[in-house]
Amino acid sequence: MAPSSVHLPNGQTLTVTPVFGGLSFRPNELALHKSTFPPGWTVMLSEEDDESDGRKLEAHDPPLDTEAHRKQHHVHRYKRPTLRNDHMFISAISNPSTNEYKPPVSQTRQIAMMLWSTLWWYFHQPEPEPHMLTKACENTVHEGRPKGEWIININREGIFGSATMLTKLTRMGLITCEDSSVGLSTAQKYNASYHDMFVSRRAFWQMDPRIFLFTLEPVPNSAIPAAAGTPISSRPGSPNRATGRDSPSIQMPSGAQSPGQFGPFASSSHLPTYYPPHPTQFTFTNGIRHPIRPKPFRQGETFYCRYVPSVGQYLSFRVASISSKAPSRQGPWSIQSSHSLLPSLQSRHASLPDTIVSSMGSLDLDVENDLQLLHKWMNDPRVSHSWGEQGPERHQEEFLKQGLQSKHSFPVIGCWDGKPFGFFEIYWVKEDRLGMYLGGAVDDWDRGLHVLVGEQEFRGPNRVRIWLSALIHFCWLADMRTNTVMMEPRVDNAKLLNYCQELGFFKEGEVTFPHKQSNVLKVRRTTWEKPVT
Numbered sequence: 385m386a387p388s389s390v391h392l393p394n395g396q397t398l399t400v401t402p403v404f405g406g407l408s409f410r411p412n413e414l415a416l417h418k419s420t421f422p423p424g425w426t427v428m429l430s431e432e433d434d435e436s437d438g439r440k441l442e443a444h445d446p447p448l449d450t451e452a453h454r455k456q457h458h459v460h461r462y463k464r465p466t467l468r469n470d471h472m473f474i475s476a477i478s479n480p481s482t483n484e485y486k487p488p489v490s491q492t493r494q495i496a497m498m499l500w501s502t503l504w505w506y507f508h509q510p511e512p513e514p515h516m517l518t519k520a521c522e523n524t525v526h527e528g529r530p531k532g533e534w535i536i537n538i539n540r541e542g543i544f545g546s547a548t549m550l551t552k553l554t555r556m557g558l559i560t561c562e563d564s565s566v567g568l569s570t571a572q573k574y575n576a577s578y579h580d581m582f583v584s585r586r587a588f589w590q591m592d593p594r595i596f597l598f599t600l601e602p603v604p605n606s607a608i609p610a611a612a613g614t615p616i617s618s619r620p621g622s623p624n625r626a627t628g629r630d631s632p633s634i635q636m637p638s639g640a641q642s643p644g645q646f647g648p649f650a651s652s653s654h655l656p657t658y659y660p661p662h663p664t665q666f667t668f669t670n671g672i673r674h675p676i677r678p679k680p681f682r683q684g685e686t687f688y689c690r691y692v693p694s695v696g697q698y699l700s701f702r703v704a705s706i707s708s709k710a711p712s713r714q715g716p717w718s719i720q721s722s723h724s725l726l727p728s729l730q731s732r733h734a735s736l737p738d739t740i741v742s743s744m745g746s747l748d749l750d751v752e753n754d755l756q757l758l759h760k761w762m763n764d765p766r767v768s769h770s771w772g773e774q775g776p777e778r779h780q781e782e783f784l785k786q787g788l789q790s791k792h793s794f795p796v797i798g799c800w801d802g803k804p805f806g807f808f809e810i811y812w813v814k815e816d817r818l819g820m821y822l823g824g825a826v827d828d829w830d831r832g833l834h835v836l837v838g839e840q841e842f843r844g845p846n847r848v849r850i851w852l853s854a855l856i857h858f859c860w861l862a863d864m865r866t867n868t869v870m871m872e873p874r875v876d877n878a879k880l881l882n883y884c885q886e887l888g889f890f891k892e893g894e895v896t897f898p899h900k901q902s903n904v905l906k907v908r909r910t911t912w913e914k915p916v917t
Contacts, residue, residue: 391691394649395716594658647686761838
């Protein structure tokens with residue numbers, strides 16, 4: 385296995401290198417100085433099977449005595465993912481020098497971050513064959529055999545040797561225990577019920593990365609640049625006296641922490657940025673009883689970011705803005721976009737270095753503001769055919785203002801490497817027009833999507849699957865009480881219907897609005913697997 389790079393959602397990158405018996409994970413942002421033991425962690429990863437009956441072990445097999453079970457196991461070197469037979473544990477951790485970074489406030493959170501990052505790498509690997517082979521189905525044709533859940537087993541070894549550590553990781557929701565009983569053991573240091581530990585791909589993709597990702601805090605007066613502790617784009621540029629506009633905001637990599645301060649991960653305290661949903665309280669809209677909705681994000685605020693390996697770019701979503709000033713292009717960016725922007729940057733900033741990396745913060749390239757983008761997109765005949773919001777700019781301005789003032793939805797701009805490509809609306813279905821037409825067949829936390837791609841260069845089936853699955857992904861992460869995401873495209877939009885069905889939506893029926901006949905499409909959390917990567 386060759387070394388590979390891992391792009392985490394907060395913009396940090398890891399280098400994964402094979403070592404004897406496992407893999408080494410090294411955060412590139414911490415590799416500022418050469419060290420005998422560079423900061424990072426080592427993971428032991430292997431494939432284990434049971435040849436006592438000539439087949440692979442499955443989760444529904446009868447429980448076996450622990451010691452006898454271990455003796456029957458045959459361990460193989462990891463080559464590629466298997467459906468249910470991969471085992472891993474963290475064997476060693478190397479922390480950065482205390483002369484440069486303060487120790488983590490919580491060792492458990494540090495280990496959870498390392499495990500989550502490892503799983504992020506693992507579940508981006510090629511998907512294994514989903515069909516299982518058991519004695520019950522050995523005579524069944526391959527296509528008809530039962531499909532299994534892709535899981536990775538967590539061994540109680542190395543850093544995970546402590547039952548206390550495993551208890552904390554299960555309570556954080558990172559690890560699942562097959563045995564949900566209290567257990568009969570009274571020992572504090574050993575509990576047999578903590579042997580069947582695993583993480584499934586389905587569960588992993590429904591974990592909010594803000595729970596686990598954080599950055600280390602540099603020691604004052606260390607060699608780490610002081611700007612590392614400042615969230616990206618948190619300070620406005622200085623006004624330009626000639627134009628009256630803010631000067632272009634350019635922030636080059638400022639040390640180990642700058643990527644980890646991006647968008648939804650921005651934290652001057654270097655702590656995880658996840659906040660749980662507030663308790664349910666109810667109100668009424670047009671006679672409909674529904675929960676009081678959480679306050680949306682601020683105008684221009686990025687709330688979702690993920691690197692997509694298949695296209696080599698970062699996909700992000702931010703709230704649309706009514707500001708007349710063009711928003712700064714927010715990082716992180718892929719290397720290919722950074723290099724494509726280099727000529728424009730150097731023409732305006734002579735002192736800019738020749739190399740630009742993916743951890744760049746923000747950049748103003750005199751692009752169109754959101755209202756101008758919306759005006760251009762809505763007047764494209766392809767878009768106006770579906771949306772019907774064409775007209776002068778003042779019409780789109782009123783449309784955008786209504787979206788920003790709505791209590792049950794908010795307008796969204798989608799970006800590839802910071803470049804806007806489409807407009808979306810994320811809404812709560814219950815008090816929406818759709819919910820009213822569906823009657824009582826809507827749950828309190830169901831969400832809906834309206835979608836529009838405005839830029840020709842970002843059209844195509846592969847891109848659609850990526851950003852649409854990412855919008856669904858955000859809905860699951862935003863509130864665990866959301867179990868259904870809906871769409872209601874017009875019945876003549878066969879192309880979007882096909883895209884949706886490929887991603888797990890099913891057509892429940894049709895609904896008649898005053899202005900259109902729409903398909904009612906739904907996707908359930910329980911059947912959703914993962915975002916397209």
